[in-house]
Amino acid sequence: MRGYKGINIRRIKISQGILSILPVIIILIIIRFYPIMMAIYRSFTNWNGLFRSDWIGLENYVDIFTNSPFWILLRNSLVLLTTVPLQLMIGIFVAVILYEEVKGWRFFRTIIYLPQIIAAVTIGYLFRVAFSLDGPVNLVMRGMGLDFIAIEWLGNTATALGVLVFCLTWFSIGWQAIVILGGMSKISPDVFEAAKMDGANYWQRTFYVVIPIISRTIEYAVIMSMVWTLTSIFAFIYTITAGGPGYETSTIDYMIYTKFYQAGAPYGFASALAVILLIIILSITVVELRITNKASEWE
Amino acid sequence: MLSKFNQKLTNLVIFLALLGLSISNLYPLFYMFMNSIKSRTDYYVNPFSVWNLKLTWDNYLTMISQFKIFNLFKNSFLISFFSIILLLCFGIVASYAFAKLNFKGKNIIYLLVISTMFIPVQATIIPLYVFFSRIHLVNTFWSVVFIYVGMFIPEVILLMTSGFRGIPDELIEAAKLDGAGYFDVLRYVIVPMGRPAIILCIIFYFIVTWNDLFTPMILLQSMDKRTVMVALAALLSRYSGDPTFQFAGLVLASIPAILVYAFFQHYIIKGISLGATK
Numbered sequence: 001m002r003g004y005k006g007i008n009i010r011r012i013k014i015s016q017g018i019l020s021i022l023p024v025i026i027i028l029i030i031i032r033f034y035p036i037m038m039a040i041y042r043s044f045t046n047w048n049g050l051f052r053s054d055w056i057g058l059e060n061y062v063d064i065f066t067n068s069p070f071w072i073l074l075r076n077s078l079v080l081l082t083t084v085p086l087q088l089m090i091g092i093f094v095a096v097i098l099y100e101e102v103k104g105w106r107f108f109r110t111i112i113y114l115p116q117i118i119a120a121v122t123i124g125y126l127f128r129v130a131f132s133l134d135g136p137v138n139l140v141m142r143g144m145g146l147d148f149i150a151i152e153w154l155g156n157t158a159t160a161l162g163v164l165v166f167c168l169t170w171f172s173i174g175w176q177a178i179v180i181l182g183g184m185s186k187i188s189p190d191v192f193e194a195a196k197m198d199g200a201n202y203w204q205r206t207f208y209v210v211i212p213i214i215s216r217t218i219e220y221a222v223i224m225s226m227v228w229t230l231t232s233i234f235a236f237i238y239t240i241t242a243g244g245p246g247y248e249t250s251t252i253d254y255m256i257y258t259k260f261y262q263a264g265a266p267y268g269f270a271s272a273l274a275v276i277l278l279i280i281i282l283s284i285t286v287v288e289l290r291i292t293n294k295a296s297e298w299e
Numbered sequence: 300m301l302s303k304f305n306q307k308l309t310n311l312v313i314f315l316a317l318l319g320l321s322i323s324n325l326y327p328l329f330y331m332f333m334n335s336i337k338s339r340t341d342y343y344v345n346p347f348s349v350w351n352l353k354l355t356w357d358n359y360l361t362m363i364s365q366f367k368i369f370n371l372f373k374n375s376f377l378i379s380f381f382s383i384i385l386l387l388c389f390g391i392v393a394s395y396a397f398a399k400l401n402f403k404g405k406n407i408i409y410l411l412v413i414s415t416m417f418i419p420v421q422a423t424i425i426p427l428y429v430f431f432s433r434i435h436l437v438n439t440f441w442s443v444v445f446i447y448v449g450m451f452i453p454e455v456i457l458l459m460t461s462g463f464r465g466i467p468d469e470l471i472e473a474a475k476l477d478g479a480g481y482f483d484v485l486r487y488v489i490v491p492m493g494r495p496a497i498i499l500c501i502i503f504y505f506i507v508t509w510n511d512l513f514t515p516m517i518l519l520q521s522m523d524k525r526t527v528m529v530a531l532a533a534l535l536s537r538y539s540g541d542p543t544f545q546f547a548g549l550v551l552a553s554i555p556a557i558l559v560y561a562f563f564q565h566y567i568i569k570g571i572s573l574g575a576t577k
Contacts, residue, residue: 016396016400016402016481017396017400017401017402017405018402020392020393020395020396020400021392021393021396021397021408021412023388023389023392023393024389024390024393024412024452024456025408025412027389027445027448027449027452028412028415028449028452028453030445030449031423031427031445031446031448031449031450032415032418032423032449032450033415034426034430035422035423035424035425035426035427035430036418036422036423038426038430039422039423039425039426042426049425049428049429093316094317094320097313097316097317102310102313102314102317103314107321108317108320108321109568110564110568111321111324111325112317112320112321112324113564113567113568113571114324114325114328114560115324117506117556117557117560118328118510118553118556118557119509119510119512119528119549119552119553119556120510120512121510121512121528121531121532121535121549121552122331122531122549122552122553123327125535125545125549126327126330126331126549128535129542130327135346136330136346136347139346139347170323173320174324175571178568178571179571182571201309202309202313227417227419230419231419231420231421232419234421234512234513235511235512235513235528235532238512238532239532239535242536252421253419253421256421256422256424256425257421257513257517260424260425260428260517267425267429270425271425271426274419274421274422274423274425275422277419277421277422278418278419278422281417281419282417285417
């Protein structure tokens with residue numbers, strides 16, 4: 001009798017676990033898994049979202065690599081990825097300062113994270129206004145007699161990308177600093193104090209004490225911000241440059257968006273772009289994990 | 300002596316650097332607000348001016364009466380609200396299972412669920428749009444809500460599972476001995492004890508869903524269904540001749556998220572660092 005009851009309880013437990021995660025599994029299959037499979041399949045067709053969906057093999061991919069602004073998009077993504085080391089360096093700098101609890105550190109911590117709370121639409125618009133031809137930046141430049149710098153920032157590829165890099169870096173410093181600060185809570189205060197007592201200056205403390213201990217946190221921050229840069233800056237690009245001039249400041253995800261509205265609905269082509277984006281992100285994650293695993297083996 | 304001087308100098312430089320960074324974060328907001336209550340003429344004369352201005356709330360009144368910004372607020376709010384409710388319902392139950400129950404393949408399933416975090420929404424949006432239009436969900440809040448739930452549930456589970464792991468098993472066992480069923484355990488043990496993680500999810504995903512542009516822009520095209528961010532993005536490209544009016548809209552749209560941050564920043568900052576150490 002007792003044995004029977006025991007088995008029964010365990011069985012209920014097993015089904016409880018499965019039942020608890022079942023809704024999540026179903027949602028993920030419908031909202032994430034099914035569309036990805038669909039995108040992969042449709043990328044080999046000339047799908048237009050309706051009934052036209054003929055198998056055309058690799059045509060979309062060939063088209064992307066030979067006959068589209070793809071390489072410009074890739075260049076832009078690479079340029080924008082340079083914000084990651086920038087953010088990270090400034091973020092570590094700020095985090096170490098906050099960790100030492102300088103005067104008013106709570107206030108600074110609150111303010112530094114503030115851009116993350118403001119909508120990308122708002123920030124993007126402020127940057128567009130700031131760097132417009134008669135905007136605040138150029139007014140200041142002219143005021144200082146630096147007329148030759150007062151150019152049309154968003155009209156040239158190089159400077160427009162520069163504005164985007166500046167904007168994304170500025171936007172992300174707070175996130176990096178708070179994440180690094182969280183990782184630093186693992187450092188025992190004794191170690192830090194000991195390094196201070198031994199006369200290690202700010203840079204030595206940062207490089208020899210902080211960075212080795214928080215390498216896992218840095219890895220997390222790098223992966224997250226790289227993926228973020230490749231997938232989540234749509235609103236910034238939309239409001240600051242709208243991807244222009246031409247495709248000069250677009251990224252892959254931005255082009256998927258423009259294809260969505262394009263006449264003729266080239267959804268098969270857009271699906272191929274989506275697959276390429278997915279492959280890039282997966283390989284970044286894998287490579288990044290490999291590198292950090294190697295690095296921690298050397299330690 | 301010299302080293303003491305150096306120390307002081309370093310401290311000063313550090314303080315100034317922090318101050319500069321903080322000003323660069325605050326000034327744009329001040330600039331936006333200041334210019335939203337200026338007349339257009341004053342703005343074009345000098346956008347930096349703060350003194351001797353004729354201040355006016357006209358832009359705000361137009362935003363409210365003609366642009367109907369509170370209708371847009373309602374749309375955004377409903378989407379955030381239902382997304383959060385669903386994220387919590389599914390998230391709490393699943394995280395409880397991942398943190399406290401044993402079943403076959405738990406770790407593998409957990410990893411698979413978390414790894415869907417890396418699928419960009421842009422890669423799924425076209426098939427989803429076509430799918431939703433077949434079942435007549437395009438231009439309804441539910442389409443956006445469902446996508447948000449699918450997008451954010453892995454992060455929610457990540458946060459909550461690590462929060463729930465800290466709840467002592469003894470408490471759950473004691474509750475079960477007292478005859479508590481599955482939902483009693485959730486209600487009387489998991490939810491009260493896991494409150495920090497739950498509050499963090501509410502706040503964090505309110506801000507994220509409130510500020511999002513991409514998903515609602517694709518799925519909500521009819522004028523009366525648009526969220527505040529979609530409407531503002533359209534406004535910014537249309538009325539390019541009237542920046543003070545646009546600033547007013549942006550200020551209004553920023554207020555809810557800033558208020559939430561002002562009251563709950565402690566949770567947010569704790570939560571961001573929590574996610575990082577895992």
